[in-house]
Amino acid sequence: MNSNENILQLADRCVKCGLCLPQCPTYQLSRNENESPRGRIALIQALANQQLTADDDSLYQHLDNCLLCRRCERICPSGVKYACIMDLAQEKIHQARPPSRTNKFSQKLLSRYMQSTYQALYLYQKSGVQKLVKPLLKSHKKLSWLHSLLPALPSAQKFKSHYSTNTNTAGHLAIFTGCTGKNIDTLTLDAAIRLLNALGYKVSLPPAQNCCGALQQHRGQTEETQQLAENNLHAFADENYDAVLFLASGCGAQLMEYPQRNWNNHERQKKAAQLQEKLQDISGFLARALKKKPLAFTALDKQVVVHQPCSQRNILKLPDTASQLLAQIPGIQLSALAEDTPCCGAAGDYMLRHPQQAQTLRQHLLDKILADKVEIIVSTNIGCSLFIQTGLKDKNIRVIHPVQLLAEQLNESRDKI
Numbered sequence: 001m002n003s004n005e006n007i008l009q010l011a012d013r014c015v016k017c018g019l020c021l022p023q024c025p026t027y028q029l030s031r032n033e034n035e036s037p038r039g040r041i042a043l044i045q046a047l048a049n050q051q052l053t054a055d056d057d058s059l060y061q062h063l064d065n066c067l068l069c070r071r072c073e074r075i076c077p078s079g080v081k082y083a084c085i086m087d088l089a090q091e092k093i094h095q096a097r098p099p100s101r102t103n104k105f106s107q108k109l110l111s112r113y114m115q116s117t118y119q120a121l122y123l124y125q126k127s128g129v130q131k132l133v134k135p136l137l138k139s140h141k142k143l144s145w146l147h148s149l150l151p152a153l154p155s156a157q158k159f160k161s162h163y164s165t166n167t168n169t170a171g172h173l174a175i176f177t178g179c180t181g182k183n184i185d186t187l188t189l190d191a192a193i194r195l196l197n198a199l200g201y202k203v204s205l206p207p208a209q210n211c212c213g214a215l216q217q218h219r220g221q222t223e224e225t226q227q228l229a230e231n232n233l234h235a236f237a238d239e240n241y242d243a244v245l246f247l248a249s250g251c252g253a254q255l256m257e258y259p260q261r262n263w264n265n266h267e268r269q270k271k272a273a274q275l276q277e278k279l280q281d282i283s284g285f286l287a288r289a290l291k292k293k294p295l296a297f298t299a300l301d302k303q304v305v306v307h308q309p310c311s312q313r314n315i316l317k318l319p320d321t322a323s324q325l326l327a328q329i330p331g332i333q334l335s336a337l338a339e340d341t342p343c344c345g346a347a348g349d350y351m352l353r354h355p356q357q358a359q360t361l362r363q364h365l366l367d368k369i370l371a372d373k374v375e376i377i378v379s380t381n382i383g384c385s386l387f388i389q390t391g392l393k394d395k396n397i398r399v400i401h402p403v404q405l406l407a408e409q410l411n412e413s414r415d416k417i
Contacts, residue, residue, distance in 0.1 A: 007048040007088050013080045014041045020072035025343045025361055026065050034062045037072040037082050044089040054096030063089060065354065067347040067361075068218055069310035074317070083315075084260075087217055094220030114211075118183035122153045145355045148393075151386050157186045163193050163203040170200035170293070171242035175282070176232075178251040179211045185382045187400070188247050191407030192282050198412060199289050208235035214254040215348050229258055233271040236278075244278045245285055247401065249312035249381045250348065252281055256316060281312070283380055283402050284321035290328055296411035299331035302375045304405070306336040307365075307388065309381035310343050322378050322402040329409050341368060346387035362391045370395075378402040 001009070020037040021027050027036035034043060043059055046052040052059050066086060073082050124130055130150070137144040159182055173196060175181070181189045182205075189205075196203050213228035232255070236244055246252035256279055258272040306322045323334050345351060345361030365388070369377065377399045379385045389399040 003088055003092065004048040004050075007044060007085060010081055010085050010088075011041050011045050011048070013078045014038065015078055016042075017077070019075060019077065023071045023075055025067055025069060025071075025345075026357065028342070029357060029360060034058075035065055037080075040066060041080070041082070041085060044085055047089060047092065054092040060093055060097065063093065065357070067310075067343050067345070067350055069343040069347065070314040071310065071343070074314045087220070090218060090220035091222050092220070094222075099219070114179040115183055118153065119156065121150065122156060125150075125153055142355070145359075146352065149351065149387070149390050151184075151389055153184065154186050156183070157190065159186075159189065159193075159205055161205055161207050163197055165197045165200050165202060167200045169202050170289075172202045172204065172239070174204045174206055174236055174239070174241040174244045176209060176212070176236075176244060176246045176251060176255065177205055178209075178246075178248060180382050181205075181247055184386070185247060185401070188382070188404050191401070191404040192245070192247060192286075195286055195295075195403065195407050195410065198295055198410065199286075199293055201289075204239065204241070206235040206238065208238075210235075212251040212254040214250060217254070218348065226261065229261060229272075230268065233258070233268060233275060236275055237271050241278060243280050243285060244275060245280055245282045247282050247380075247403070248383070249281060249309045249316060249318075250383055252279060253311040253315035255279055281316070281318060281321055281380065283325045284318065286403065286406070287321055287324040287328075290325075295328075297329050297406065297409040298411050300329050300405075300409055301331045301333070303333045303373050304335070304376045304378060305369055305372075305374045306334060306402070307344070307369075307377055307379040307384060308337065308341075309379060309384045310347075312380055322380055325402050325406055326378065328406065335372070337368060341365065344384050344388055346381075346383045348383060351387055358387070359391075362387060366391055376400065376405065378405055 016038050018038055024036050033039040040063060043052065043062055047054060047059060063086065068083060068086065070083055073080065076082070134147060137147050175189065175192060177189060193203050208231065210231050211228050212232065213225040216228065217225040246255060256276055259269065259276050261272065263269040263272065304326065306320060308320060312318050320336050323336055326332055326334055342364055343361055344365045345358035351358035374397060377388060377397060378401065379388065379399065380401065382401070385399045385401065392399065
């Protein structure tokens with residue numbers, strides 16, 4: 001079956017009922033049928049039927065505007081695999097109009113070379129250059145927007161490959177750190193290691209792991225996505241881990257779908273299935289582990305709002321594991337956002353490509369959050385956390401991973417590992 005036939009077979013499940021329209025953030029903003037899942041599928045069908053060409057500007061724009069929040073998939077009565085259809089279409093578009101050198105370079109900075117990017121940005125902040133540059137960017141709208149997205153970066157931290165425990169080992173766990181775990185998200189990674197060690201688990205951070213490949217896949221870069229996936233399969237196949245935990249739900253969603261990739265190799269297909277069986281989100285794993293072995297936590301009299309990322313709710317289809325985890329903290333005042341809460345607008349690199357739409361979606365979310373008193377927002381996806389935090393620069397509100405908040409209340413020595 002060629003790619004056009006594959007697209008048409010998948011798209012044929014869509015009966016154009018329109019139940020997806022009220023769920024779609026871009027349709028809600030534009031009221032344009034082409035900005036809805038139903039409309040985009042119709043455009044992709046036209047592409048597969050050769051009624052549109054892959055270099056068509058209008059086609060490109062409507063598909064590129066999609067956040068891939070996949071809320072439409074979750075409510076679709078026909079089980080349409082919308083993301084799969086989109087990825088196949090993006091592959092065709094990528095072949096017809098390959099990205100510029102600038103786009104390729106920026107994408108590599110956000111994935112393969114994230115550590116170097118982090119070090120450069122950290123120096124940029126700590127040297128004072130950021131404060132000097134900020135006033136000069138006011139006249140340049142795009143650069144000013146990019147500058148506003150830069151969070152206060154934590155200090156660099158070196159991590160070991162293995163962390164043993166002094167108690168009897170409860171098991172051997174691996175953590176998928178992805179692009180951000182060892183740089184932008186070091187506080188979450190450190191917190192996860194401390195909590196898991198306190199529960200008696202040996203923790204490993206396989207050094208050969210790399211980016212999960214989500215950004216590349218959704219831009220139609222199939223070969224690079226496949227290579228990143230193969231590297232990760234190799235990195236986590238070396239030892240018999242009891243579980244592989246992910247910190248960011250966006251990465252977890254991508255890893256969980258590795259078995260759906262076209263491997264053309266039985267051994268790799270088998271490894272992808274084995275990895276999927278061991279994958280668990282860190283919040284849910286800790287919540288279950290703490291029921292078996294409770295730890296002592298100090299009280300926290302704070303109003304905490306739980307944000308569930310689209311990747312957790314719509315792709316992984318996980319319950320509110322953050323609330324389950326943070327319920328361990330005495331005195332905490334937890335509230336979760338409503339089921340119909342829209343996408344925050346971060347969506348991987350969407351906030352970089354579509355600043356106006358992203359900013360509008362973020363403000364819709366913040367309006368809901370700030371309707372009541374809130375002191376801390378927790379989210380299980382680093383991209384969402386960073387984007388929400390940059391929208392709160394005039395507010396004294398922290399946005400952190402639930403694992404970090406729990407570790408801060410751990411009633412034990414807080415020395416770094």
